[in-house]
Amino acid sequence: MRTKTTKLSVPSKPGLDLPMLGDIGSQVKMADIAMLAGVSESTVSRALAGSKLVNAVTRKRIEDIAASQSYSIDQRARNLRLSRTGTISVVFPLSHESEQGIADPFFLEMLGNLADELSNRGYDLLLRKIRSDVPRMLADLLREGRTDGVLLIGQSTQHGLINELAQSYRPLVVWGARQPDNGYITVGSDNIGGAAAAVRHLLACGHRRIAFLGNRQLPEVAARYQGYSQALNEAGLAVAPDLLLPVPFDRQGAFAAISGFLDRDRAIDAVFASSDIVAIAAIRALDQHGLKVPHDVAVVGFDDIMVAAAYTPALSTVRQDIALGASTMVDLLFRRIEGEVVASVELPTTLMIRASSERLG
Amino acid sequence: MRTKTTKLSVPSKPGLDLPMLGDIGSQVKMADIAMLAGVSESTVSRALAGSKLVNAVTRKRIEDIAASQSYSIDQRARNLRLSRTGTISVVFPLSHESEQGIADPFFLEMLGNLADELSNRGYDLLLRKIRSDVPRMLADLLREGRTDGVLLIGQSTQHGLINELAQSYRPLVVWGARQPDNGYITVGSDNIGGAAAAVRHLLACGHRRIAFLGNRQLPEVAARYQGYSQALNEAGLAVAPDLLLPVPFDRQGAFAAISGFLDRDRAIDAVFASSDIVAIAAIRALDQHGLKVPHDVAVVGFDDIMVAAAYTPALSTVRQDIALGASTMVDLLFRRIEGEVVASVELPTTLMIRASSERLG
């Protein structure tokens, strides 16, 4: 007694293939296409999926009808059925400091690159910031079935929690520093090597009192500090604790911290900053204290964000290859989703020597 | 003959409310909660939705059980049923020029702010870049049922197409310039007023040959040009066509265009750039041509991106309030989704006078 209850949800003329802009947002569904083609939904589904179970002629006809109706598959329903989402979440753990938002250009550039990589693979990018409770938020994200995988940008100070989470959740790749007890996959730069190269360069320029600017609580900064002290040791120098300044990553905070430092101590001849944003803040602070860069104090940053080269003076810095980093993260994530066993990756860095650290006279 | 086929997908101990990190990603579903609570799925659904049809005691018990199982509603299924998505798409039409990615910090900052606004309202942000065919891509996005609304960042050169699309698709808000024949809602800055203020400032400093840098094909740039010529006219000056340089918005392209210009014409005493990125490229190009800013040439930009103030020389610019822009867009979008009739908004700008346009000695 099943009557043909299926009706074309949109009373559009089947034969014509007009642009049909008017249909946008309307509800042409697979059943409609099936009716128009005189086949079952199954066949439409298979035809559109390119299954070889469907006769080529039938498929062509279905495809044409679908196109003429400007039909596209409802991803909600599809995802529900396939228990997947076609979406990868990019998560930024916001530090307690800059509760505002994603401030650092480095991360924004990273985000742009990730969006490219993911859309190349036909995935969407779900952007989410999380306050503090990383595992809880991530767990929700996963349970809600919104995402096929997670890219966590920065470890913040949550290494332990991330590690715990990674025990039970596989499709996760983290940008940051490899930790000795990493239970999760990381992609990051060779922070130690990059920092050491930068400091060697400063030493080669004749600088001896080189300040280190950065919050060593963060694993990446800790690694950069390690490179810093390693280079000093190679040169037979010891780390001077009074030259270590824990500055935050945001512009204002960094500027304030550095200004405060310079108020009481100006006996430095170089600065190694843990990010370009910090380096630029340092240059401004130095300037306000009457110290010229590079004449009085040489400055080297880290990241090579777009403004670094454009800055005046052009900023010497340790370049991280953001595009490569993004594509590596995405690559590893998908391989891990496929079940492959993959290892963390450490990307090489390049020392970019520019005006801010020119060799002394 | 329906037997209880429903089984707890996860054999976890119902009574305990351990952290249950191990359950992340597993498949506790509503039926499981219903079984544990000894009620039907309907009741669980209603309880969790806060419906007052459910006894308070029952609700509490259900909530507790759900919590102890660290259950959350599957959004895929929920969205399918409700035909909604809980997601707003932010779409960047990529210009033909910078096919690479979202390069301009202004847009990235905007993105960060939008992410904040949306997550405050419990919505997710789906990031999508589209190549060129705006309406087609948007239409797909909508038909796929992935999104409840669209925020289009920048009109690119697609005003006509957007207008057409807007005929049939309502939940759309565009960042850009209001056009005379706008069929869609825009949020944007007072480009005319801002530009006029900048140029008046340059005129007041005694400059007369003020170059305009920007691609006037883009509606926003066209409006800024309008402000530029308006200010010149007020001062009894005519626009000199040889001072109008159509530069692209990306750093390299802008630099190249400006360098080329300076190679043949250096009789300018000021520059009004249609964005800070262009302004910074101009300063570099001027520098390479032996022209000092602001001594030889004054420069004013547009946007006031974070680096503007930090640049050396600090960049004078027309400030756009990105945070306000983002919150306005989101606000308008949701009001429009609710069916309210809303109008386009033009936000005030602020002229920030800094070192790059200091008054001539």
Added chain:
DNA sequence: ACCCAAACTACAATCGATTGCAATCAACTT
């Protein structure tokens, strides 16, 4: 005690697609 309304709760259809398995049909074998 008995009846009725109020207050809850369960049933079953529904959202739109996917897919294992059964059914159909034409062509080919002998």
Added chain:
DNA sequence: AAGTTGATTGCAATCGATTGTAGTTTGGGT
């Protein structure tokens, strides 16, 4: 001409939640 095979296609269950409607229980009135 009957049997077999392979190529196609359709049926119906399923993914996990929501909700209109019908059914059950409880409490109050008399």
